[in-house]
Amino acid sequence: MAETVLLTGVSGFIAKHIALKLLNAGYDVRGTLRRPDRADEVRAALVPYLTEHAGELTFAQTDLESDAGWAEAMAGVSALVHTASPFPIAQPKDPAVLIRPAVEGTERVLKAAAAAGVTRVVLTSSTVAVLNESKPDTLQDEADWCDTHLPTTTPYAKSKTLAERAAWEIAKARGLRLTTINPGLVLGPPLDEHYGSSLGLVERLLKGKDPMLPALGFPIVDVRDVAEMHLRALQRPETEGRRYIAAAGSMAFVDMARTLKAAYPTRRIPTREAPQFIVRALALFDPTIKSILPKLGHLERVSNARAVSEMGMEFIAPKAALLASADWLVKHGKVRA
Structure with a gap:
């Protein structure tokens, strides 16, 4: 009889890929949904990629x-x-909108697991929980933690x-026997058109909005590698x-744009870097831009050495993850030709 894994938030961009990895590895997956009417959506996304010996997918209705x-x-x-966990494009005016459900939800779920005798837990965290902004431009690893007391720490970073x-x-x-996976910016191809805000940055570049x-710049990882790390952690x-950092390397915004421009030369993709005073001025009118002000002038870098040495990971290159995202968005009409 196959083992059953409870996967919370199964309708998410990353979670769908994790579900696919688990099912094809022979696990039964029980996915939690806040809205049960999304079960058909999740099933439809996964079915085309399931192997002959995949496990069974079922659902449970819960709320963090x-x-x-x-x-x-x-x-x-x-x-x-x-x-x-909530993932915003722009930071909310009230930090509690992100922090409370993320923290209380994690506490609720892990305590429920302990009460049920479920001791093996893999948690999706983030590199924002690793990166300490008091050490900019240094290579950081799993021993590092975000300093939530710094005034520049975003509500999202605090929540994670x-x-x-x-x-x-x-x-x-x-x-509990806990492992955490800490991904950077997660790119790569979605399994369906319900991928939340994860690819919003690539859409923004392709549309030439700025x-x-x-x-x-920041660490980047392909969603398929993130899913593989969750599977290997369980196994x-x-x-x-x-803790395990999931990142293939870091890319600056301008390098991302130039990579996309080379792949899509007819698109009006900006490739010039803006002076910092201009970015600060634009941030007065755009909350998405305002949220990145503390990181201006810095290339965030993290080490994936532990994932490589202990999990045997061979990461998809950041440029390949970026182009896989863009190709999917263009192919599925999410950005105009």
Whole structure:
């Protein structure tokens, strides 16, 4: 009989890819949904890619902000993969909009797992929980943590950091065997047209929305590699109690734009870097731009050495992940030709 894995937020961009990896590896997957009417959407996204020996996909209705349904969702499962968390394009005016559901939701889900005797947990965190802005332009790794007390730390970074810290505290207190996967900017091809805000940056570049680009960059990873790392974490007991950065390398905005311009030369994709004073002026009118001000002038870099050495990961290159995203968006008409 196949093991059953509870996968939270199964309708998400990353979660669908994780579900596909788990199912094709022979696991049964019980995916949680806040809205049960999305079950058909998720099933339709996965079915074309399932192998002959794939596990069974079922669903459970739950909400990160409610206790209802979690005990039932945990019944009979051997492991929990917790991916569900809010992910914004622009930072909200009220940080609690992100922080509260991320932290309380993680606490609720992990405590429900412990109560049900489910001790194996893989948590999707983020490199924003790793990157410490007091050490700009340095290569950071799993020993580093975001400083949530810095005034420049975004609500999203706080939400992911506090949620991950809460997970580690609960794991220690309740005897959970926890692994965290900390992805950078997740690119790559979606499995369907419901991919949330993850590819919003690539859409913005392809549409030429900005005349010039801010001087900054960040770690990038392909969604297929993120999913593979969740699978390997479950399959390898030696990953328990450890964090793993999921990143193939870093790219500056301008390098991303030039890569896309080379692939789509007829598109009006900006390739010039904007002076910082112009970006700060634009941020007065655009909340998406305002959210990146603390990172201006910096290339965020993280080490993937642990994932390579301990998980045997061979990452898809950042440029390849970027182009896979763009190709999918163009092919599916998400940006005008």
